[in-house]
Amino acid sequence: MASSLFIFFLTSLSNFLPLSVLSATVLEDLATLTPPPDFTTTITTNCLHNPLLRYCNNTSSSSPMNITEIFRSTIVPGHLCNESKNPNCIDSFPKIRIHGRPKTAALYLSFNFFWKYCPLTVVEIQLVNNSLKSEFPTNVLSCAQIRTLDLSYNQLSGSVPVQSLSRLTSLTHLNLSYNRFLEEKISDSEFFNRFNASSFIHSGLLPDVKRNKMRVLVLLIVFPIVVILLCCCLGWLCLKRPDYLRRTCRRSHKLTSAMLDAATDEFSDQRLVSKGNGVDIYRGTLRDGREAKIEVYTEKVSKEKRREFEEECEAVLKLRHKNLVKVLGWCNSRNLRALVTEWTNGENVETWLSSSLASSWRRRLRVVMGVVEGVCYLWEQWPEITFDLNTSSVLLSDDDQEPLISQFKIGDGNSSSTNIFNFGLFLLEMITNLKPNEEQEDSATRYLEYIRVHCPDNVERVVDEKMKIEERTLEKVKEAIALGLMCTDGSPLKQPSFTQIYDMVVSLYESSSRHH
Numbered sequence: 309m310a311s312s313l314f315i316f317f318l319t320s321l322s323n324f325l326p327l328s329v330l331s332a333t334v335l336e337d338l339a340t341l342t343p344p345p346d347f348t349t350t351i352t353t354n355c356l357h358n359p360l361l362r363y364c365n366n367t368s369s370s371s372p373m374n375i376t377e378i379f380r381s382t383i384v385p386g387h388l389c390n391e392s393k394n395p396n397c398i399d400s401f402p403k404i405r406i407h408g409r410p411k412t413a414a415l416y417l418s419f420n421f422f423w424k425y426c427p428l429t430v431v432e433i434q435l436v437n438n439s440l441k442s443e444f445p446t447n448v449l450s451c452a453q454i455r456t457l458d459l460s461y462n463q464l465s466g467s468v469p470v471q472s473l474s475r476l477t478s479l480t481h482l483n484l485s486y487n488r489f490l491e492e493k494i495s496d497s498e499f500f501n502r503f504n505a506s507s508f509i510h511s512g513l514l515p516d517v518k519r520n521k522m523r524v525l526v527l528l529i530v531f532p533i534v535v536i537l538l539c540c541c542l543g544w545l546c547l548k549r550p551d552y553l554r555r556t557c558r559r560s561h562k563l564t565s566a567m568l569d570a571a572t573d574e575f576s577d578q579r580l581v582s583k584g585n586g587v588d589i590y591r592g593t594l595r596d597g598r599e600a601k602i603e604v605y606t607e608k609v610s611k612e613k614r615r616e617f618e619e620e621c622e623a624v625l626k627l628r629h630k631n632l633v634k635v636l637g638w639c640n641s642r643n644l645r646a647l648v649t650e651w652t653n654g655e656n657v658e659t660w661l662s663s664s665l666a667s668s669w670r671r672r673l674r675v676v677m678g679v680v681e682g683v684c685y686l687w688e689q690w691p692e693i694t695f696d697l698n699t700s701s702v703l704l705s706d707d708d709q710e711p712l713i714s715q716f717k718i719g720d721g722n723s724s725s726t727n728i729f730n731f732g733l734f735l736l737e738m739i740t741n742l743k744p745n746e747e748q749e750d751s752a753t754r755y756l757e758y759i760r761v762h763c764p765d766n767v768e769r770v771v772d773e774k775m776k777i778e779e780r781t782l783e784k785v786k787e788a789i790a791l792g793l794m795c796t797d798g799s800p801l802k803q804p805s806f807t808q809i810y811d812m813v814v815s816l817y818e819s820s821s822r823h824h
């Protein structure tokens with residue numbers, strides 16, 4: 309029995325380290341023990357008294373002496389002293405001091421058997437600076453008799469079994485400094501009241517004052533700085549590049565000059581589409597990927613005018629009609645006034661008129677029809693918004709060749725008489741593919757005079773040759789020219805109203821579809 313215990317002792321030990329290391333360490337410690345003077349008599353008396361004691365069967369084993377040695381230094385002293393009831397029994401054995409042996413410290417700790425029967429002779433456990441990397445060695449708690457426990461300068465981690473430590477009633481010196489334990493509320497435990505903070509320096513157990521100071525520092529200084537920086541960034545974004553913010557966070561249609569700068573590569577020449585008449589037109593790409601036409605008004609205006617411009621932009625933004633180009637937003641900063649509308653790849657009506665697509669009377673009427681619809685919508689719903697109507701400002705949409713009125717005159721106060729006049733010119737141009745020569749003075753008057761001369765008797769002279777007109781539509785073309793001339797009449801009183809124009813164009817358009 310005893311021998312099997314010994315073998316267990318050895319095999320469990322050899323699980324951790326080769327035996328050669330063992331003989332030089334634990335057993336060496338044990339071997340240096342010398343039995344107290346009354347050792348043999350005590351054992352004999354005990355065995356006589358109680359033969360069932362483990363150490364009594366030494367004869368049946370093959371190497372009784374070594375077993376005796378083991379027991380002498382481990383279990384036997386405990387047993388003996390338990391039995392002897394002699395209060396000085398333990399002290400009569402030489403003490404094992406487990407310290408100053410960095411190489412063997414881990415062995416002692418990992419050797420469960422040793423600790424389980426922690427020799428009562430062990431009174432001091434000093435495992436300072438031993439690179440121990442485990443959790444708190446709870447087996448140490450079996451050595452209830454120890455007076456010193458110094459585990460400082462290791463890398464012990466995890467939590468310390470605060471409650472169980474109170475089993476170490478004899479402990480007078482405790483040092484857990486310089487480890488990596490988890491923070492514990494050890495101040496609540498009565499056991500730890502016996503020790504002061506110098507037992508737990510940098511152990512992780514106590515809240516780290518320095519680290520707390522750092523935290524306070526971070527909270528008081530760094531955090532506000534970060535918040536201020538964030539606010540600055542956000543403020544900058546709001547002011548300069550609101551298109552980087554979420555849609556809900558920004559005033560959706562008011563664009564900043566930085567946004568337009570980015571959309572047009574800082575108004576580069578490659579992006580410039582046309583220039584002149586106080587308006588530079590750029591083709592830009594907004595951050596959400598939409599292509600946009602950006603009309604930049606180069607004229608410097610007063611603060612009052614800028615305010616009006618903004619009001620008008622807000623109004624124009626609300627326009628929703630299939631024959632009006634869609635306004636995406638505007639910019640009204642000190643150094644940049646611009647209106648941003650949807651980009652259409654389609655050509656303008658002026659170029660379209662010279663193409664073969666414009667050879668049908670019906671198709672031309674359809675464009676006029678769309679323009680009239682757009683104009684009437686503006687006139688009825690948004691009388692305050694004026695527009696620049698001519699064949700170059702009306703675009704054709706990419707997909708269905710729907711005309712789009714694209715230039716809204718802002719801050720220009722056109723009267724409806726002017727608008728009707730311009731529509732008249734537009735209509736005549738749609739029929740004749742001729743327009744007033746802008747370089748000449750009085751060009752519009754001359755142009756109208758020219759048409760009047762040939763109308764209605766020599767209409768063929770003025771009608772665009774490309775347009776194939778049958779006999780029966782000629783009457784309608786004449787009607788249309790008459791309407792155009794009426795609109796361009798010098799006296800506003802003789803001009804038809806938008807309602808009348810609308811009705812006439814509708815009837816022209818309908819008659820043209822009947823012929824088809």
Ligand SMILES: *[C@@H]1O[C@H](CO)[C@@H](O)[C@H](O)[C@H]1NC(C)=O
Binds near residue numbers: 309359363364365
């Ligand atoms: C000791 O040996 C005797 C007989 O050999 C046996 O009866 C007894 O149980 C043994 N005691 C122990 C503690 O093993």
Ligand SMILES: *[C@@H]1O[C@H](CO)[C@@H](O)[C@H](O)[C@H]1NC(C)=O
Binds near residue numbers: 366372
């Ligand atoms: C152990 O055996 C030896 C002889 O082999 C004997 O002298 C001694 O008394 C024995 N010890 C015990 C405790 O029985």
Ligand SMILES: *[C@@H]1O[C@H](CO)[C@@H](O)[C@H](O)[C@H]1NC(C)=O
Binds near residue numbers: 371373374
């Ligand atoms: C204990 O065993 C070792 C070998 O393991 C041996 O050298 C030694 O003599 C033994 N001790 C006694 C007292 O028999």
Ligand SMILES: *[C@@H]1O[C@H](CO)[C@@H](O)[C@H](O)[C@H]1NC(C)=O
Binds near residue numbers: 383386387390
């Ligand atoms: C000593 O006796 C106590 C109870 O009296 C017991 O719990 C303890 O295990 C004994 N120690 C040894 C080493 O046998």
Ligand SMILES: *[C@@H]1O[C@H](CO)[C@@H](O)[C@H](O)[C@H]1NC(C)=O
Binds near residue numbers: 437461
């Ligand atoms: C721990 O031991 C190493 C060498 O083993 C030594 O360099 C170091 O100074 C020791 N640290 C302390 C705090 O004793």
Ligand SMILES: *[C@@H]1O[C@H](CO)[C@@H](O)[C@H](O)[C@H]1NC(C)=O
Binds near residue numbers: 504505
């Ligand atoms: C802490 O206790 C140790 C003894 O355990 C003592 O030497 C030291 O002076 C104490 N320190 C304080 C600050 O009380």
Ligand SMILES: *[C@@H]1O[C@H](CO)[C@@H](O)[C@H](O)[C@H]1NC(C)=O
Binds near residue numbers: 460482483484506507
């Ligand atoms: C624990 O160890 C550290 C480091 O060696 C030392 O500064 C401290 O005074 C010790 N504490 C006690 C209570 O001995």
